[in-house]
Amino acid sequence: MRASPGGRAALAEFRANLKAAPRRLYESAFRSGAPTTDRSRSTFVFGNVFLHLHAVRTHRWSLRWTTTLGLGVMSASAFLITLVTGVMLMFYYKPSPDLAYQSIKDIHFVVPTGRLIRNIHRWAANVMVVAVILHMARAFYTSAYRSPREYNWLIGLLLLVVTLGLSFTGYLLPWDQLAYWAITIGANIAQSPRELTDALGVTGLFDPGGFQRLLLLGSDVVGQEALIRFYLLHVMILPLALAALAAVHFWRIRKDGGLTRPADADARLAREPAADTYPVFTEAPLRTYHLAAVVRGRTPAVNDGPEHTLPSMPHLFYAELGVLMLTLLVCVALALVSDAPLKELANPSVPENPAKAPWYFLGLQEMVAFSAFMGGMGIPLIVLLGLALIPFLDRETSATGEWWGGPGGWPLVKRSALVGLAAPVAIEAFAIRFGWLREWFPAIPQLVVTAVNPATLLTAAYAAYSVWCIRRHQSARAGALALFTCFLGGFVVLTAIGTYFRGPNWVFYWSPADWPTH
């Protein structure tokens, strides 16, 4: 049969389509063409579901290293690293008390690169906790929580809680002695409201502590139920929650007008040479406004020209990728130097002494040693509530975006750091040397100890000092600076004492070498 002319044309078209398919595939994916000009780069960012969390243009102030120290991106990067390595570990990990420990041993010894991946996962998790805390401190000290960013500050607090939850739930999974007893301690902290209900004699009617513990463990003991709960929380619920919250967090940065910067940032930048920026205006803009202009509120360019903004692509992305790779570098380097711990197989009949919670909870455990309720519930809730209230109590506007900005400034922070470090050291030294109420008056009602103990006294001292700072500087921001700094100081001191100076039965020792042998 002979092909008709129409058939030949169809074949030719088919050949042409086939030839053009790769180009068309590329064009359908990257509609704006190669991102070679300012405009195509902007379109590229705007048209990409992942990249459009960023504004298409970034203020030069935001790209200065001193503005953020890269801590937010570092937190997100650490999360990304734990996510990837965590998924890899899931291929081999078996969430059952009989198999979990063996599977970790297998990951350690025979899974190709398993040991490295697990080490990276563990270090990235720790880096994430540290980075998140430092990121919060950065946001606080540059007053980044102020209007219109109050909401994002609250999201950030939630992210902090979820981060700690992720790290804590991961702690149990190896099912070794370290994990088992750390989780036992953690579960007892969750049960700490019982101290209050016991003291009030209402535990039989109302037992939120027992309920919390049951909710956490799914059983009276740390066993299969607890393991599967922690596993599910660790690999699904909390990561999803964190990803969702993080998306809101990032989106909000854009919606709130980019990163906080001083009111006179443009003027200050104008004094600096801009030689390190690319010659990016390779093509005249098609339109005279730019995309950020559609954003409501105090956007970076509503009243100003775009002189001090740069296209996010590539400038912001270099910075972000740079921090990502730096974080990865830190994690890989640590992973090569130091193995993630794996102690003996969990053994409920051989308690670890001392049994210690993960390091970021050792401050709490230190307080729990004095009063379970205050250390485990009361003070953490007060701290979280205080942190949440900061943006609503500090409505000042001066020195936003400045490090240590606000009345008092850096000298106040320094003084507060001194108070924040010295007060817990003094109170702990007293309590360690002379004991506390229970040692002096064995029959004293527990409620008194719950109300009056080193942890509550410390909190009260911090609060009193902050109020004094508010009066002295006539500024709520000064009080916030004082309180937040004190809180960080207390966290550091209590965590250090819990980590390094507490031995069997939570007795104080200068060094583990002094621990009694058994």
Add this chain to the structure above:
Amino acid sequence: MNKNKYLLLVSSAAVLLLLIGAAVQETFLQEWRRLQARARTDEGPIPIQLRQVVNDSLRAADRCVSCHVAMGPGEQGVRGEPVLAAHKPVVHDPAEFGCTICHAGQGQATTRSEAHGDVRFWPEPMIPARFSYAGCGRCHATLGVPEQRQLQAAAAAFERLDCLSCHRVDGRGGTLRPDGGGMEGPDLSRVGLAGYDPGWYETHLDKARTASAGPWRGAVGPSSDEDRRLLALFLSTRVASPMLVEAKSVFHSAGCLGCHKVSGVGGDDGMDLSRAGDKDPGQASFHGVPGQPTIANWQLAHFRSPASIVAGSLMPPVAASDRELDLLAMYVLSLRRRDLPEVYVPPDRVRSVKLGEREFAGDGATLFGAFCSGCHGQDGLGRRLPGVLSFPSIASPDFLAIASDGLIVSTIERGRPGRRMAAWLKPGGLRPAEVRAVAGYLRSLGGVPPEEDPRPARWVTADAAAGRKLFDGVCAGCHGPAGGGGEGPALNSIVLRDSATDTFLVKTIGRGRRGTVMPGFLSATPAYPALASADIEDVVAYLRVLQGGGS
């Protein structure tokens, strides 16, 4: 903002370098890879890969064979460095059982120190090579192991009767004689487990008598009953673990069971040793332990000076030679357990656990060695230990001459309530036949039959009040006020009331016990004046009051 670009470049390059380094380390530098690369078979090099022995029911995944390649299944032909060598022939094929079930260690690990368990947080380090037989104890419970002297006598009998000329035992013997008169008999290394023809003696004799020529001719001659008893004892302990049997025999001579329990049998004063070999070096204090911090060294130091290793320990130092201490350490290391699937529980363990068969031999010497000698001494002449009341000399001829069998048996069965001597007739203690065997052995130790005693058990009718004065002045110093016991034995014991005759008490006071601080009161001593027979009877009358009268 070029510095961000450089940040990205430098960090990425550094990450890449680290990952390349890690890849090289993992792919090329592992110890087992280097070892396997140097291994050869007749066909040439072997494939370099991770090797393991897997036994699901024993929960073993032992990667030991990644280095010890020739110990793996089907790899016997591998040659090279010593570490690659094949396992010596053993009953349990490593290819089936894996390595850690016997040797302990961390089978999943793939580096030397971690696999051998010489690392923190691994509770089961490898059993040191010189104590390897201790690994048998994880599953096996060798039954009927006698005390040392008998085991030695049994081994000596086996040698003396020249059984080794035909039979191979524990790697010795069974070769043809140089004169061509010998032959290959069955290997007897495991007859203790496998059993043997009880009529072997007659069969052997028959064959030796009827054989007109060849190796059988004149090979076996008549032997005494005692020799055959020793041979039977020797054969019953041949379980392919000669060193562990020897170690257990030392344990059964050192009196440890008097205070310690093993598998539910023994005294209650000391720690239960049933799992002592499972002791976790991570949980032990090595303060005062010389040498490497291993459990074996801990045990050795502990035997030599218990109180300096375990604060407050009342255990006396173990009086034994270095070799015996080594064997004891090995036995303690063998006291380990693991839950086994039923098919892997060996018959000897079943017979011990389910049928109540004893791990020690049932003769008096072994029972005395295992249960009594710790306190009363190997020779039964008592022991004085620092910080502890002295233990009576029960093999003293002075005692045995006047003590009836009934008194000895009931003392063992009922003990001395309130004193260190426990009542041994109880679950976890001795059985009636065993008590009688101990009493019989004791009698043989003294070599003295009990004197005839025509008198009734109670014949003393004297003045207890006068006896009391004498007792308070003369006896109470050692025997305690009201006879409650002190340095000397308690005399108000209900067991003495029930089992000691008046004759026994009168003669004991009159003659004393040579070799102890108890003098004979019929004649004067530097410390005490002599007592008249009537005075002694007064004292006995008072003792009966102290014991609560009756009977």
